[in-house]
Amino acid sequence: MGSLLVLYHSQEYGNTAAMAEAVAEGARAAGAEVTLVNTNEQRMDIEQYRRFDAVAFGSPDYYSYIAGGLKVFLDDWYIAQKSNSQGLKHKPYGLFCSHGGGGRVRIVLEELFSRMGTKVGKTVASRGRPGEAVLEECRELGRQLAEAIRGK
Numbered sequence: 372m373g374s375l376l377v378l379y380h381s382q383e384y385g386n387t388a389a390m391a392e393a394v395a396e397g398a399r400a401a402g403a404e405v406t407l408v409n410t411n412e413q414r415m416d417i418e419q420y421r422r423f424d425a426v427a428f429g430s431p432d433y434y435s436y437i438a439g440g441l442k443v444f445l446d447d448w449y450i451a452q453k454s455n456s457q458g459l460k461h462k463p464y465g466l467f468c469s470h471g472g473g474g475r476v477r478i479v480l481e482e483l484f485s486r487m488g489t490k491v492g493k494t495v496a497s498r499g500r501p502g503e504a505v506l507e508e509c510r511e512l513g514r515q516l517a518e519a520i521r522g523k
């Protein structure tokens with residue numbers, strides 16, 4: 372069974388958290404073992420990060436940028452991979468974001484996380500509270516990620 376990390380930041384309304392739960396739901400239904408980490412609650416341990424087969428990253432739009440907790444992860448990742456890239460590069464990854472109407476975070480998210488590995492599916496974006504259509508897109512992303520690591 373492949374392992375999927377859903378690494379996200381959610382702080383204001385729980386909008387990004389609702390998307391993360393839907394990604395996890397889709398991935399679990401497709402047979403993956405899923406771990407959810409909210410960077411608003413804990414800093415992601417980069418050594419733990421190495422052991423996951425795939426990852427879904429989710430961020431709210433904060434000033435047309437990713438949330439600070441995810442930026443901290445990216446900084447930790449960059450420094451760690453310089454001395455030992457094992458388990459840090461070349462992972463299948465998917466993206467999702469929520470915003471209040473501007474939504475420019477999507478472009479930043481796609482650019483920043485392109486260094487993580489091979490992108491799976493399309494970036495799921497939600498304006499405000501995710502509705503059923505967005506949640507289904509998130510479940511589909513989870514299924515696609517689970518499929519990408521099937522047999523691991």
Ligand SMILES: Cc1cc2nc3c(=O)[nH]c(=O)nc-3n(C[C@H](O)[C@H](O)[C@H](O)COP(=O)(O)O)c2cc1C
Nearest residue numbers: 382383384385386387431432434435471472473474
């Ligand atoms: C500090 C802060 C900055 C924000 N900046 C933007 C922004 O530039 N553009 C935008 O569309 N939404 C912006 N928002 C709205 C959030 O992206 C939106 O409410 C999001 O769904 C919150 O996700 P969460 O409930 O998971 O924390 C901002 C919210 C906060 C708290």
